[in-house]
Amino acid sequence: MAQTIAAGAAVPRGMLIADAWAQLGDAVAPLSNASGRPLARTVKLLLDPLVLRPNLNPRFAGGLIGVEHVDELRRAVSDAGPALAATAAWFRLLKQARRRAGVTEGNPQDLYFQRCFELAHEHGDPHGLPDAESIAAETVADVRAERGEVTVDRLRRFMTDPDQVVRLAGLLQNAWEDRAAPQPVPQDGLAAFLDVCATRPDERLWKALAANGIGTAEAAELDKPRVALDYGLTAEERPIPPVLGDRASKRQLPPPFDRSIMERLFAAFTAAFHRESMADIPSMVVGEIHRSAAAWQLSEEPSRVAMALGRDASSGIDYWTGPGRTRSDANGRLQARYSREAYVHAVLRQPDPESAKVPEDLKWEIMNVQEPYLRRLWARLHGRELRGEPTAADQVWDLLDGVFRSVLLDQRDRLRRLLERDGGRA
Template structure:
């Protein structure tokens, strides 16, 4: 197979990883599927974030790997071979400890893969560690004790512990320093309009996968570091995104713009919404994951979410200036554009209220009037929050879910505006 790989100008990433993985042999079988390839969770939880690190090594990031980087990627996996073999052995021990403890909650791979990788680096291979069984049992106890106390108070205690806060601050600084350099010009984003044109009635799964493999969402985020762009999208109050604070408190009523939130505030939603406990990581993993997510494209961890943000940015361009009576509404470029535009133009309640002779006297606050005039900002903020929440719950985004997501976000924004407007008018005794 490697002869064919060497002859190509670029190699599919999945095929290259599978070939290099096969060279590691039976020692990594617990991390492999029936065909000997790495499990999807092995790639997601171990290889990408801990071995290949595509955010710091963009040459390993795309769906296709340049032939000049093939040997380097193979060496990265080979060099990690001993640690991965030890991880696999620890995983076997931890699963046995889990069964003895009678634990059935949560998916073992989600819960223990990264912990076992940590054990491999702390203790080496379990066969060389006399107390390996006890360490495995302690790991299971620790993980589930943490998950049994997933509270805001415990999150705050974890993040404000003085010794730990120093290490988290170092990790945050390193994550932002290691960000991939910004391209001189934003990369073109082929395929977004084509996908939007069919996503309502016949979502193209192959095109969706191509968009993710080609990292179109990541490329579309390049412009966010330019002055004013992320602010114009409503994602920050600042001229450009900056590293977040760790934070020590959060309030649901006073959450800043998404990119301005501290790590504490970003995770706060996980404890104030209805989440499936088994879908959430333990608190240390959540915090470390959020730190790395904050430095990633769109400040999201996965390419499917980033592609969805790029699609939302594209589709929502028709919203601003599309209020009824606008002299020159934007021309929709796809079926999804047109449907979002029609939904917004049909929102007569809000638009009628804003056409009152004196909306300020009627009690309609200026921030709500501004939000209606620039609804795209509210839309993109809500879309980011939805995608961020999905990542916290380990929910992937598939092609056939995209339209429900894009349409649902606008529907949610409209309903919020209606409720705010109704309350304002009732307080002032006005009528829309």
Template sequence: MVQGISTGPAVPRGMLIADAWAGLGDAVAPLSNASGRPLARTVKLLLDPLVLRPTMNPRFAGGLIDVEHVDELRRTILEAGPALAATAAWFRLVKQARRRAGVTEGNPQDRYFQRCFELAHTHGDPAALPDAAAIAAETVADVHAERGDVTVDRLRRFMTDPDQVVRLAGLLHHAWADRPDPQPLSPDGLTAFLDTCAHRPDERLWKALAEKEVGTAEAAELDRPRVARDYGLTAKAAPAPPELGDRASKRRLPPPFDRSIMERLFAAFTAVFQRETMADIPSMVVGEIHRSAAPWQLADEPSRVAMALGRDATTGIDHRTDTTPASDANARLQARYSREAYVHAVLRRPDPESASVPEDLKHEILHVQAPYLRRLWARLHGRELRGETTAAADVWDLLDGVFRSVLLDQRDRLRRILEKDGGRT
């Protein structure tokens, strides 16, 4: 687990971005909030992936920017000003075309921000184009058509297209080659949040954990030998770049970090979801490639913080009852686990008889953290694909809900095995 240390002189990244953004003026108003700052989706969908590109420029990746990089970050945003202004102008036209077409589903920023950035680079300022309105209408039609075909079949066809395979393999290679090292940070506050999240979640502390990128820093341990494997996230000694993949089966999905890009997205398609909240196929695939190279292999910092919290909330939970809880959340989950009769049934079974219980199931029953973190990762990954945010008030329901789900599945699996053998739990 990463412990916080001082970082020396630095400037908050959000403040720097807002300051540079103010220098772009009214031309970027469609991408700004009422205070003139960039919208959260502007940062997430445009500035981070397309302008600052922190995976390739790790000096821009932290919540605090070292003073020697401040001017460079500001200059990078200002130099992108013409493209961002053109993006804003295209976005205004595309929204008008969307209204004329009667499209109402989904958030326009999610659907069109990156498309408008592409239009800005392809066509420049739409004011100089006589057919700009027609291009905007075509863009809306293209996006709407893609949204209607968000299916497993189209995902498979896209990922097996020979031209796409070459391009996507290159993106995957570069995403993993450019992975930044976690930045030092101040003390983490994870235990403090776990002590209150079940009954009095602290929204300010939750935001501070995300802003300080505590989840990112806590992911550093995953690259050490056997750590991610012990957490049940991979069967390998350490995480490795995934394959692109061309097939998937829900019954034979490997651990999260070992899943191909195809398998990661396939798992989301086969779950219950709101289709209109998910991106189009090309954007989903490219996003998943970058997500696979991110800390905890998750894209959003709140998701990474949630993984770190889940890890700490389940540390030390096993069949022993004499351990001292590390937090209130840890104590609550330990108490829930200790009440499960099937856990004690497994412990009571003599060796010859216990052979009827598969060793993998027995191990996971007695060491519940690994199956828990696998399911927590899958839950957070699905939330990211659907564009769902995680607030402080959601965290305990998420942590406890995943734990209950794991215990219920284990109980049912063991019951079926024992009933088949004529045993009783």
């Protein structure tokens, strides 16, 4: 590949990794998707942190790899081939041991990928190893023990216990009856921070926004008819108290404010982060009940400020908005990112909407990007609160921009899959 690229050019990182991965063959199939490419979690949990290590090798970071580093990256993946093949073999064994042990909670890739990489380096390929199955069983048991009682099964048992249901329902009712309506303030400073957060974040201003309760004050509008609905945070005319809930599915989660207490915590449990940073189950449930009745349904003032910033940064973004009409530097940057998306142009320029074969919900999200953006920003901030992760001034723009980029990538991927399925052309 490198020989056919002009000097000074660059190669998309994903394409380069996929090409190098394909050379490893069927031995890494358990770590690959149906098209033979590495799974997203393979890249996230194995290739990036353990093979390519972009933090130590900046030349392997970023979306584009300089042509002078192409062969080196390919060689890094190739050299790791035997270890990755052994990792794949161990992963297959651990999944079998997991089934035998009746373990159902957690994503096996999140739980075992890195453990399998360790086993590969410690024991090599498990084929022909006499005690491979016992090592796999012990590893599954160790992982389960490390996760302790902070599991989805434990959460469900706690929230469906008849005695707990009565107590928790009372707490939920009291929390919502006691909630104080936020009061708006005339001067907020949000626009000033949005003008500098991407280039020179003002720590003093960020702290002042939180200290003055600006995020809470900006939540006052959410109780007005259709405001939270128009933000995509609820399907109701106004936010209403959530139910406790006794089941959840990550693929069928309603808007954030309409999720049951069970669904809110379930979404966080199934995310890939360290379980040791989470509180015990009873504390988490009670905390979530009180969080549901708070401004923006978030418990930390910096999170509420971030939601208000995200609302303003994403306001008015559409295909027709010109650079001169943006509300702040952050708003302009998000607008520019949106305007560059080719799929947005393709969908909005369709002379016959039906010819695009795009479902109404996806077309709506593309043309009203603020709604999916605020939903995802809320989920990101909610997860940070559960993990106890504070948000500093110099992290705000990465958060706002990262969520926006994630929404656009998700829309792009959904549209591409749709067109591929229907035989269309991207």
